[in-house]
Amino acid sequence: MQAHLQQLIDRGALWQGRQAQSQAVTLVSAADSVLDQALGGGWVRSRIHELQVQQSFSGEMALLAPAIKDAATRELAIFWIGPPAIPNAPALASTGAQSQHIVLTPSDETDALWAAETILHSGQAGVLLLWAKKLSATATRRLHLAASESDAYVFVITGWQPEEARSYGTRLRIHHEQGQVQWQILKRHGGWPVRLPRRPLPRWPTG
């Protein structure tokens, strides 16, 4: 019986309730009180979080605004790896005049992953945003190890993925329809998958 249990735990199929509160984690809000509550306070630092969007520009960036602001106050750089368009400098004013936004446009996914890992190992990133089509289990695992040693909030923004096990701290699927979004949490720390009620499309904070 014990051995079977251990196997299940190793595979990540079982979740132990007691572990949830044992570690002190640093969190930042996910810009929405309902989502924050569902995520147990917000995004956890030094973990990787996956945001699945059917289409870019579906309000995913608004959820990351507090994390980006937090990085700027910690005087750490914000890395944008392979963004779908150019981050517009005037709109980023809320992160402060001194914040450093560094954009990388790697030619392929191998380079992008290498860059992400190198950045995380350097300890210079406050937030790392990685746009990727599809990440293999190994790539996620490596990224997870690099993130756990770093001081950064790491977000992977990708299309809808099949529900295989991956080393993400959080997996969030964003359903967007007619200016309404619905967040489907596929994986979260200390809780079962859940689908949250519909909300209006969140906006990137201006000014």
Place this chain on the structure above:
Amino acid sequence: MWMYLQFPTLLLDRMQVLQPELKALPAVLFHAQEQRVMQTNAVAEGLGIQRGNTLSDAWLLADTLRTFRWREARQRHLLQQVATDLYQVFGVISLDPPFGLWLDLTPMRKLYPEPQQNQLQLQQQLAPWQLRYQSGVGVTPLQAKMVAQSQVTTVADIPIGYLPCPQPLQEKLQRMGLHTLGALQAIPRALAGRRLGKELVVLLARIQGEQRENLHFFRPPVWFFQRLELTAEVNHWQALRFPLNRLLQDLEHFLESRQQETRQLLLTLYHRDEAPTELALGFAHGSYLAHELAQFCQLKMEHCVLVAPVLELSLQARQLQPRHRDHGDLLKGPRQHKKSLPRLLNELQLRLGQQRVWGIQNRADWLPEQAWHKVPAGQPLGQAHIQERPLWLFPEPRPVQIQHWVLLRGPERFTLPWWVQDNEHMCDRDYWKARHRDGQPGWLFYEHQQGCWWQHGWFS
């Protein structure tokens, strides 16, 4: 007071330091035209090979002999490097290529009052080079040189053979029974001049210091160049790493002593027949540490393929600049970073390419394309001068079907000022905030000249 340093096996000694495996083998440098041995290492000397032997004799004495061509230009270059290093402890240096150099000890007397201190400083400075050298001290440069070459204790004992004069004159002196400099100096100058010519009188005056020597004083080079011959042909990058590290360490030493850093390296690989391969490495931020530079080189090398086996390797660093230090905050204590941001950005740029890593910065302009600009990564965002802008901007506006959109707020008109001549790229535009039929808010504009709608960004 002058000191002369003679390096009888300068080039070979250097090769042994750069390629330690040579120390165990008999090795010589030979003169290509005369086919004679120019320099020998300790193992070769142990087998009886001497300078001046023909190459064929040397082969008879040692069948495992490694032979290399003696190149005078390279020895001259090496002598300069030695002088550069000695420049840190001796202020006045004059080169006597290709085998020696002078040090003027008179200006150094304040610093090193005891004569032994000169020797001590010299030993310490030359220790890492592992060079064989002979030194001699004299009142004039010529005296010092002859003492160093002959290794006698007093100036009067210097054999006539070391006198820098033509062979017939030396033989003439020998035939007259003058075997040492002391004996030559003992005869009256006027008599010597009458019997042996004016040339000898001038030479004696130079030796005595009555006539000043025309020496060119050494000035340290302003940039770094070093070339290295590999022991074997190299086909892979991995085999180049060790010799490259040697060169980088020398570069670090060079930069360290000048408190400088470099932003550019030029790595040249020499092949047998093909033109040399040149690899230029540019860094966004200066660096001087050998291990850091080695990593950058490796990042660059991984992407390149060797066209042909490499025989030689050279390293050049020209864009030198004073060092900038990130001192961190005194109150917060040292930063807890494993790698500095400049170093990280260098690595990223080398692997991904210069164009693929950049920063964004605000600009004081209201035109959408001009309100921001690309800057070298690592610069702050700056103050925004305009509000209500979308988060995402397309590099090029995209044409849209206006039927799919609902206009929400606008228009906001942009007109190019009359003093801007280049109005082909942009004409009058009316910008609108609009909602796509899928629900996302976008940023559209209507261009009056062409009469069509474009999308320039997304707000979400």
